C-alpha cells in the first residue's frame with residue numbers, strides 16, 4: 294500500500310492539481326498542494342480525524358481545482374469541474390459506458406433541489422484494486438490509475454482498463470448552497 298501512495302504522491306506533487314486536507318473541520322483550501330503521505334505519517338491520529346463526517350466549503354475550490362481529503366480513512370476527491378469537463382461528461386452516450394450512469398445521476402442536489410454540475414464528489418479509489426487515481430490524466434480528461442491503467446472520465450466513470458465500475462460517490466448532502474457534509 295505504501296508503494297501505491299508513494300507513486301501517487303510523486304505524480305500528484307508533480308501535477309500540483311489538488312489540495313489535501315486531513316481534518317474533520319470545514320475544509321479550507323489554499324493554492325498549494327500538501328503531501329499525501331502526511332496521512333501515513335499521521336497514522337492513527339489522521340484516521341481518527343477523518344472518521345465520521347466532514348464538512349467541505351466548496352467556495353474554497355477554484356474552477357479546475359481538486360480538493361483531496363480523507364473520510365473514514367478513504368481519499369475523497371471534490372472536483373470543481375470546468376465547463377469543458379462538464380460538457381464532456383454530459384455528452385457521453387450511456388452505450389459507451391462499462392458501468393452506465395448519467396453524469397446527473399452522480400451528483401447531489403443542493404437545498405433548493407438544484408443539481409450544480411460544477412462539483413463532483415467521489416471516493417478517490419480505483420475500483421480495480423484500490424489505488425488512488427491521478428487527476429487530470431488519462432485518455433478521457435478525468436482520472437488515471439497508474440497501478441494497472443484504468444482511465445476514468447470527467448464524471449469519474451470507468452472508460453478503459455481493468456476497473457469494473459465507476460468511482461463511487463460517497464454519501465453526502467448540501468448543508469448550505471456552498472457547504473457539503475460527507476458522511
Ligand code: FES
Nearest residue numbers: 419421422438441
Ligand atoms: S488498482 Fe487501478 S487499475 Fe488496478
